[in-house]
Each structure stands twice: as C-alpha cells, then as structure tokens.
Amino acid sequence: MSDTERHYDIVIAGGGMIGTSLAIALAPLGLRVAVIEAVARQSTGQPSFDDRSTALSRSTQRMFEAMGLWDDIVAAATPIRSIHVSDKGRFGFSHIDAEEQGVEALGYVVINRVLGGVLQTAMKGVEKVDELCPARIVDIDLVPGSAQVVVDLGDTRQTFSCDLLVAADGANSQVRDMMGIEATKSEYGQRAIIGNLLPEMGLDRRAFERFTSQGPLAVLPVADNRAAFIWTVSEDDAERVLALDDEMFLGELQREFGYRLGRFSRVGKRASYALILSKALRLTATRSVLVGNAAHGLHPVSAQGFNLGMRDVAALCDCIADAAQGTAFDPGSPELLERYASWRHSDQKKLVRFTDSLVKLFGSARRPLRTLRNIGMLGFDLVPGVRSTFAKHTMGLAGRLPRLSRGVPLK
Numbered sequence: 001m002s003d004t005e006r007h008y009d010i011v012i013a014g015g016g017m018i019g020t021s022l023a024i025a026l027a028p029l030g031l032r033v034a035v036i037e038a039v040a041r042q043s044t045g046q047p048s049f050d051d052r053s054t055a056l057s058r059s060t061q062r063m064f065e066a067m068g069l070w071d072d073i074v075a076a077a078t079p080i081r082s083i084h085v086s087d088k089g090r091f092g093f094s095h096i097d098a099e100e101q102g103v104e105a106l107g108y109v110v111i112n113r114v115l116g117g118v119l120q121t122a123m124k125g126v127e128k129v130d131e132l133c134p135a136r137i138v139d140i141d142l143v144p145g146s147a148q149v150v151v152d153l154g155d156t157r158q159t160f161s162c163d164l165l166v167a168a169d170g171a172n173s174q175v176r177d178m179m180g181i182e183a184t185k186s187e188y189g190q191r192a193i194i195g196n197l198l199p200e201m202g203l204d205r206r207a208f209e210r211f212t213s214q215g216p217l218a219v220l221p222v223a224d225n226r227a228a229f230i231w232t233v234s235e236d237d238a239e240r241v242l243a244l245d246d247e248m249f250l251g252e253l254q255r256e257f258g259y260r261l262g263r264f265s266r267v268g269k270r271a272s273y274a275l276i277l278s279k280a281l282r283l284t285a286t287r288s289v290l291v292g293n294a295a296h297g298l299h300p301v302s303a304q305g306f307n308l309g310m311r312d313v314a315a316l317c318d319c320i321a322d323a324a325q326g327t328a329f330d331p332g333s334p335e336l337l338e339r340y341a342s343w344r345h346s347d348q349k350k351l352v353r354f355t356d357s358l359v360k361l362f363g364s365a366r367r368p369l370r371t372l373r374n375i376g377m378l379g380f381d382l383v384p385g386v387r388s389t390f391a392k393h394t395m396g397l398a399g400r401l402p403r404l405s406r407g408v409p410l411k
C-alpha cells in the first residue's frame with residue numbers, strides 16, 4: 001500500500017444512483033465524505049445514469065423532499081396516477097389507483113440520466129464531499145481502528161483511511177468481495193430491453209404492467225406523450241429481438257402489449273440488461289457496510305431496486321445521525337453497523353422474496369403456478385386489503401420508517 005494521505009469519516013465506493021444520493025443525504029451532518037466512482041461522468045458507458053427510466057416510489061419522493069432536491073426532480077418527472085396490471089392470454093386485469101390510496105401519485109417516472117444530472121449538481125455543491133472520478137477501489141484493509149482504501153486514479157494510486165467504508169458499487173460489487181462478503185446469484189434466463197416509443201393514445205399518467213409468457217412488460221408515462229418500455233424477453237430470444245428493425249420490433253412489442261394504447265410508432269434506441277437476482281449473505285463487515293444493488297440486485301418487475309436501495313440510504317443516515325448526537329461519535333462502530341443490519345434485514349428480505357415470487361408466479365407456464373396466478377390475479381383485485389398492502393410496499397411505506405423516508409431532514 002502507498003502512504004496514507006487523507007482521512008475521511010466515510011468513503012463511498014460507487015457514485016451511481018445510490019452512492020451519490022447517500023453522499024448528498026449525509027450533507028447536513030457535516031462529515032468528510034469521499035465518493036469514488038469508476039466511470040467518467042460524461043461517458044456513454046456510465047452504467048447507473050443511463051437511458052433507463054426509473055419509477056420513484058413515494059418514500060423515495062419524501063427522501064428527495066427532505067434533501068431539498070424534489071422540486072428539481074419533479075420538474076423533469078411524470079406522475080403515475082394508476083397502474084394497470086394484466087396477464088396476456090387471460091381475461092381481466094387489476095388496477096391500483098392513486099386516489100383510492102389517498103395519494104397524489106403512486107410514483108414518478110424519471111430518466112436515470114436526468115436524475116443523475118440533478119444529483120451530480122447537488123453533490124458538487126456539498127462542501128465536505130470530495131469526488132474522485134474516474135477512480136477505482138483496488139484494495140482495502142479493514143481493521144477495528146480504521147479502514148484503509150487504495151484507490152487507482154489511472155496514473156497514480158492513493159491510500160485513504162476512513163471510519164466507515166460503504167460499498168455502493170452495484171450488483172457485481174468488487175468492494176463487497178474485498179470485504180469478504182459472499183453473495184448468492186441466480187439468473188432469471190431473461191433480458192430486459194428498454195427504450196421509448198410514441199403510442200397513438202396518450203398514457204395520461206397511467207402505467208401498465210403486462211405479464212407475458214416470456215416475462216413482464218412495463219409501459220410507463222414519460223415526457224412529450226411518449227412511453228418508456230421495459231420488455232422482458234427470454235435470454236435465448238434476446239439477440240434476435242434486439243437485431244429487429246424498428247418496424248419489426250414495434251410489431252412484436254405490440255403483439256405482446258395489445259392495442260389498449262392504440263398503435264405504437266417511432267421507437268427510439270434500445271438497450272438491454274441481463275436479469276439476475278443477487279443477495280449478499282451479510283450486510284456488514286468490520287468498518288464497512290453494503291447499500292443498494294451491492295446488497296440486493298432485483299428483477300425490475302416491481303420497479304423496486306432503486307427504491308429499496310434508497311431505504312438502505314435512509315436507514316444508514318438515521319443510524320449515523322443518531323450516533324452523531326452522542327459523545328464519542330464513530331460512524332463505523334460495531335453497534336451502529338449492527339443496528340443498520342438488523343433494521344434493513346426484514347424490508348430487504350420481503351422485497352427480494354416478493355419480487356422473485358412475482359417473476360416466478362407470472363412467468364411460469366407450469367399448470368400449478370398458472371392456476372395459482374389466476375387466483376392471485378383475482379385475489380389481488382378482489383380480496384380487501386391485498387391491493388392496499390401491495391401498494392404500500394411498492395410505495396415504500398410499509399414497516400418502520402427512518403427520518404428521510406418520512407420526509408424529515410436529518411438535521
């Protein structure tokens with residue numbers, strides 16, 4: 001290791017959607033924070049702030065409100081006033097409505113690149129946050145006294161020490177591996193193809209989720225009367241679908257979705273993502289902790305990965321803010337890490353299980369599951385309380401909520 005040059009209270013590995021949000025959320029506490037991001041901000045290969053659209057839940061909205069960013073985000077976002085859930089080849093559908101849930105919107109859709117612009121501007125304005133980018137963590141040493149982090153800056157290497165190292169470097173987290181935390185990974189054998197198109201009829205703030213034999217297809221309202229789609233296809237068929245010309249692509253997408261929005265046209269650039277469920281076996285190691293996809297990588301079927309990660313951020317900030325009120329403040333103390341891990345355990349487990357069973361329930365052609373899913377769809381719409389519980393989870397309002405998830409600033 002090279003000589004230690006600087007000490008930080010907190011080093012965040014990964015300046016994607018979650019790492020950047022965490023750095024901004026911590027700002028009121030006045031801690032010295034470093035964010036280390038591997039991919040240059042303006043690079044087209046930036047893997048977090050790309051062309052995907054993300055549906056922000058109500059609890060994420062509250063967090064951004066408490067962080068003072070919501071006005072900028074909502075100006076570039078589209079509200080969802082209802083979600084229409086259907087099953088291709090079956091009659092009937094389920095419907096979740098904002099008014100029925102007593103909220104203004106069930107969520108807001110924002111393009112990751114646009115959200116990234118707001119977050120990066122905000123992070124630059126936080127005095128005590130240093131951003132190192134492009135830079136990559138290549139080695140760590142975790143001892144009870146402090147964590148050492150070796151950073152590769154391209155032409156040089158630097159070593160920093162910190163009280164707490166946060167791994168926010170995504171589902172394939174190398175920092176998680178360096179922390180000695182194993183993760184289970186299972187492939188869904190599916191690929192999500194994303195892009196946007198122009199439907200004949202306006203979405204009017206309605207979102208659609210349609211379960212097909214290949215997997216779920218989501219159509220979300222975005223700006224300029226366009227619709228963003230997240231189309232899950234089987235891995236075996238993905239290359240063929242991606243190679244289709246615009247007209248053929250729209251034809252196949254239309255066959256899966258149907259005509260409830262009229263004819264689709266003017267499809268934009270497509271990109272694709274392999275879908276994998278990943279779960280870390282632990283959330284903490286000595287002076288270090290996992291947040292976001294580094295802790296749990298979900299199927300996008302329920303639009304929950306980022307929102308769940310934001311609840312990690314809210315809980316970690318709550319634990320740190322509480323500890324900061326005491327005398328011998330240490331953001332990496334075993335007690336603080338234990339509190340964070342036990343707080344996040346249940347929410348993460350529930351969401352991972354819920355999302356995974358949704359994929360399996362609605363993605364299977366096997367008879368017992370088909371029968372179950374018919375009951376599921378009916379139960380979903382008719383059994384009192386089921387829809388409301390589902391909506392509470394998707395809005396991120398179930399369970400004990402930390403300050404930021406309630407819209408309360410840290411300080």
Ligand SMILES: Cc1cc2nc3c(=O)[nH]c(=O)nc-3n(C[C@H](O)[C@H](O)[C@H](O)COP(=O)(O)OP(=O)(O)OC[C@H]3O[C@@H](n4cnc5c(N)ncnc54)[C@H](O)[C@@H]3O)c2cc1C
Binds near residue numbers: 038173293303
């Ligand atoms: C098609 C699709 C649609 C989705 N839609 C939704 C949705 O509607 N709602 C929702 O809540 N979620 C959604 N998600 C999930 C959401 O995108 C992820 O949960 C979210 O991006 C996780 O953010 P993250 O910052 O934890 O990880 P990432 O976005 O993977 O960011 C990790 C960052 O760490 C950096 N990095 C990696 N390794 C290193 C290293 N060694 N050193 C330094 N930096 C490093 C990377 O460059 C990157 O910037 C969707 C996912 C997909 C695939």
